[in-house]
Amino acid sequence: MTMFRIGQLAKLLNVSTDTLRYYEQQGLLAASERSAAGYRLYDEQAVERMRFIVRAKEVGFNLKDIQELLSIKIEKQMHSCEEVKTLTLQKRDWVREKIAELSMFERSLTLLASQCCGGDEPANACSILTALEDLDGTHQ
């Protein structure tokens, strides 16, 4: 089993060692074990967990959100399927809302780009606000 030291994991996932220690402190990612000298050692599972955290961050989840997502596990004895399912679907709906909002932006930006000739002349006719207002009219 390959174990990573903090610097190696940091390099692998393009974060700082400080960030990894901060996440540990925040209860997001503990080192799998410590070496004799007290160095943090991370296994593949920890790497996967960290990959998840990074990805979740990238799409706009904050650390509290991520903790909640990570804690979604089915504990058949402790919680009913219904509870878990409700939490999961709530999160999913939140994600769907975000997607819908982003899609509106995507349309705005695409419309703006299409209205722009893309040539050398001053961009007098190009206005992102106009494009957005146009969308506002049709969507709200």
Next chain:
Amino acid sequence: MTMFRIGQLAKLLNVSTDTLRYYEQQGLLAASERSAAGYRLYDEQAVERMRFIVRAKEVGFNLKDIQELLSIKIEKQMHSCEEVKTLTLQKRDWVREKIAELSMFERSLTLLASQCCGGDEPANACSILTALEDLDGTHQ
């Protein structure tokens, strides 16, 4: 022409007056004019601009991003159409990436919810991490 005072605009857009003053200080939204007593007055255009800022914030743009988006309009005679188009398409691609990533989360949450009441699978296989990994396998 109806003019809004800061408190009215704040109420209308569900932000604080402090936030509006802060955005002014950051160069995002200036009051259209001042009353004799020095009160900030906002016209419809300012309202639209603020609406844009709020929405952009909601989908994860930071203030610097938003300033950049707004500057496309403000300095349109300073930039060529090509510059504007490039910037716009860059932002659009960024938004598309976010949407793609969020869609993966959405799928994994949906998958997780559907597995939740499936019944017999071992509980340790039922986490969002596992669901996301399953998606990774089929989509990347």
Next chain:
DNA sequence: ATTGACTTTAGAGTAAACTCCAAGGTTTAT
């Protein structure tokens, strides 16, 4: 004319998420 709700400014304080620093211990390469 005075109360209460609004506004002004400058400046201090806050929360989240890092980021840096100091003072020291460990590992690896020469």
Next chain:
DNA sequence: ATAAACCTTGGAGTTTACTCTAAAGTCAAT
């Protein structure tokens, strides 16, 4: 065996985006 490159901790500092406070001016209504 000694430097370079890593790691440890605790704690201070930074950035972003507000949020709050204080001291004072303005406005509408009783």
